[in-house]
Amino acid sequence: MPNASVLFSLHEFPDHARPLDEDAGDVAGLAEWFDAVPALFSLLVGEGQRASSAIGNCDDAQVLLAAPMEAARARWQQFRALAAALLPMEARTEMDRIQAALDSSPHPWLVLDTIDLAWDSSNPEAFGAHLGQLQADGAALVAALQPGGAPAPCTAETELPEVLRPLVSDWRRQWGWWSDQVIARLWTVEYETEDERAPFLQALTVDDWRPDLAAYVVHPPHDANGGKKKRAEANRLPPVGLVTPYGRWLLPFEAGATSVYQGRASGPWVIALRDDTDKTKKKSALPSVAGGLMDRNGVWRYPVGSLGYADVVAEDLLWAEFPGEPEAGGQLVRISTGEILHTGVTSAFQSDDGLLRLRDAQERSAVASADGARILVPHRYEAVRNFDTRKRWAVMADSKGLEGLVALDGRELIPCKHRHIARGNRDAPPKVYGRNRFIGLDFAPMQLMLYDTDGRPVSTAMHFWTDTGNPIVEGDRLLTLNEGGPDAQVQWVDFDGRVLERTGMTRAAFHEARREGRSPNARRKKSVDDTSLQAICDEAATGRGWLADLIGCVWLGDKAAGQAALQALLDQLRAAMAPEAGPDAVTALLWGVDNPKEGLVYAVTGGSPLFTTFDWKDSDAVKSLALPVPGNAWDGFQWEPLDNGDDITEGLDAARKHLAPHGYALYELQSLGDCYAVGAVRTKDRSRFKKLVGQAALQLVI
Incomplete structure (x- = not known):
């Protein structure tokens, strides 16, 4: 309202x-x-x-x-x-x-x-x-x-x-x-049911409710006489109006608008359009639109007909096509003063970094200051993604899809020559890796280059393998290959390109390990204990064995809570294995996996309040991570996604380091879907928990 x-x-x-x-x-x-x-x-x-x-x-x-x-x-x-x-x-x-x-x-x-x-x-x-x-x-x-x-x-x-x-x-x-x-x-002015509305509203066709205006979007009543309209009138869209529940007309029908919308930016403005397209002609006829802009009080800045297509880009900035404008495209205008800031702009929007993106007739994107006054990056690139929080650099792309880096003052740090600049998602700023490095990636062949933050190369091209789109990084080292081809050896290098460790794994073996969810450091596949589900239950009923130990770790050694969780799970398992149970009862309880221990790991952790899952791109979930471990272990935890390159794994590392002094270890469990599965155990149980999960052939980062 x-x-x-x-x-x-x-x-x-x-x-x-x-x-x-x-x-x-x-x-x-x-x-x-x-x-x-x-x-x-x-x-x-x-x-x-x-x-x-x-x-x-x-x-x-x-x-x-x-x-x-x-x-x-x-x-x-x-x-x-x-x-x-x-x-x-x-x-x-x-x-x-x-x-x-x-x-x-x-x-x-x-x-x-x-x-x-x-x-x-x-x-x-x-x-x-x-x-x-x-x-x-x-x-x-x-x-x-x-x-x-x-x-x-x-x-x-x-x-x-x-x-x-x-x-x-x-x-x-x-x-x-x-x-x-x-x-x-x-009182609060709010939406009413049809019976609650004033008589004048009941006589109109109510199409929508605009909470930002506390007003209804309405159309005139249908022809009560049922008479046939002229063909031209029948093909014309009905006028639209905006009226409050108590009868204040913000947009009367006489204004001639046929649709209203708010625009990209929230603010005190309403865009009204009149569709002048001749509906009697073929569908291929080009649309003809007359636009206008008014404030929330219904006072026109630009009456309907004085604009073409229009969009509110920011609270005081309007992009619009003006009839009779000699240059192709539209104009960016300051609403409060009418000052024309830029011409020849075919579209404009405010990006997540707060800066404007202006496109020209050649489909090139420029970056302008938030107030629209200054061009920071001229029309040179097909796209310029978000700048980092300190407004230093952003990924840009050319018309061929090749990417590079540009500084906010317009300097080209890395020309558009790589297929990908490593970062969190498509629109994110570039990820800054150890020793202040950017990584440029190419995929035919699979090679990467390391750059410093001034765009200078600090390594020769190196081969790499990835199944995530970004290179694999652990701390201050980067996983690469010593050559191309399936027989290449996997190796760790530092962020100057120097080899730190040769793992002895081939690229093919490494790819297989990643596919099966094992660590890239693993040398062999561990065998899985194929103990039957019945045997696991019988052993756990005595208070001993693998399942009892697993629950003890997950419930932080709380014997009463652990015993209650164990008993509840055993009751569910016995009911699922009973002859009268449905054929899919066990499968549903154990997440549909073939290995009983694997299913039990998911069932035990998923039933604990010290465990959570979140979408693979939901960095805000890491920022607000607060698993209910005893005490005040989460006090003071801070992590900002953009400051860390929008990399969730880095956020989890930060959470892991924050919890460690308090006696708790954050773990990341291999997930069945496109999500992160995260929990916490006591530091003293870390090795035992890792061993128990390993017996289920699940990957665990802890």
């Missing part, structure tokens, strides 16, 4: 918080405005007196400004006498409505409520400063209104005191929307 400033009238001065009874005549609505306090509201209240209110759950806090209604009427009469001659007929008609609203109010007090705009229960002092500024603004307006004696009508806007001029030049925004229906603002 949009935040609003509201004018009410009250039956007495609100000197303490108390419920307001509309039915008893305690309060009446006068006017409202979204997202700002119109100058007319401040003028009417003047310096005002601070007052309390039950509105907004602010207790007895001084959150309102109140003024005697007679004083407000007098100020309005003075302003009207000064400015009426300067205003168009539409504004003078609105003056009559405001005059009638003030004259008909039966209450002696006028109250300005701006709680929605600025109230913060955790910082009431800030709201006090907000009220102080409103009082100062009101006092300045009143002082300009009555310099001494009765005002003489102005014949030119320049005759008005400068502080009053916006009330004439921008009257649509500075007067507010006047109606007694704003009494609805005493």
Whole structure:
């Protein structure tokens, strides 16, 4: 719901918080405005007196400004006498409505409520400063209104005191929307069922609810007479409107829009489009669209028809096609001033790094500052991905899909010559590896290059193998191959390309080990104990054996909790193995794997609160990782995905190092799907747990 400033009238001065009874005549609505306090509201209240209110759950806090209604009427009469001659007929008609609203109010007090705009229960002092500024603004307006004696009508806007001029030049925004229906603002304005809606809404076709506007998207009612429409009219989309539940039309049907949307960026703007495509022609006819932009109060910045396609890129930035524009594409415009920042832009959006991406007619992407004023990286590349959090570098790509690195000042660090720059995901910044290294990858043949952060090569091309898209890294070493081909030897090198260790594994053996879920350091496949499920259960029932030991590790040595978990699992297993059980009962309980011990590892860990799984790309899950180990072991744990190259394995390493001093070891269990399976055991149980899981032929990182 949009935040609003509201004018009410009250039956007495609100000197303490108390419920307001509309039915008893305690309060009446006068006017409202979204997202700002119109100058007319401040003028009417003047310096005002601070007052309390039950509105907004602010207790007895001084959150309102109140003024005697007679004083407000007098100020309005003075302003009207000064400015009426300067205003168009539409504004003078609105003056009559405001005059009638003030004259008909039966209450002696006028109250300005701006709680929605600025109230913060955790910082009431800030709201006090907000009220102080409103009082100062009101006092300045009143002082300009009555310099001494009765005002003489102005014949030119320049005759008005400068502080009053916006009330004439921008009257649509500075007067507010006047109606007694704003009494609805005493409560939360929200979606209603069809039976709850006002009669005028029940006569319309309600298409949608816009919570950012607290308004319905509506269409005119269907033709009640059922008469046949002309062919041209039948092929025309119906007009669309925006109206609040209490009858404020933000977008009337007369504006001619046929659709509305918010745009890429959230903010106080609404884009309206009119589809002018001739539906009587073939479907191949090009669409013809007329666009417009208005604020949440329904005041047009660009009326429908003054734009083509349009999009709100940021809160104060609009990309739009302008009819008759000589250059291909559209313009990037600052909404508040109308300043044209860039032309020839075919599309624009704000990326996750906060910077803008602008495309031209040649499908090249430039990077601009968040305010759109400066081009940081010119139109040279097909795409520029996200910059890192300190805005130093980003991956860019050319039209052939080759990748390189570019600095925020536009310097090309690594030209577009690699098939892939190692990073967390497609749009992530480049991963910075040990000794501040970037890695450029190619796949035909499989080779990599190491670079320093200035883009200088620090190694010759080296062969590598990967099944993840990125190279395999452990700490400060990198897995490579000594040559190409299936018989190449797997070796570890440092981040200057020097060989640290030759593993003795061939590329083919390494690939097989990875496929089977074993460590790349493994020399041979361990045999799996094929003990039957019945034998495992019988042994565990005595409180001894593999399953009992596994549960003891997973439950951190808590005998009572471990015994309860063991008994519950045995009961489930016996029920699943019973003759009357379904044929798939055991399979469902043990995750559908062939090896009983493997299934039991998943069943035991999955039943523990000290175990969790999360999606393979969900770095936020690592950031908020907090397995419930005893004590305050997680206090102070911090890890930011972007600062670490968006690499989840690095986040798990950080969590592992954080837990170690507290006597706990974080483990990562081989997963059955596209997810990470993570838990914690006591450090003193680490070796035993690893051995028990190994007997199930599962890979474990601990």
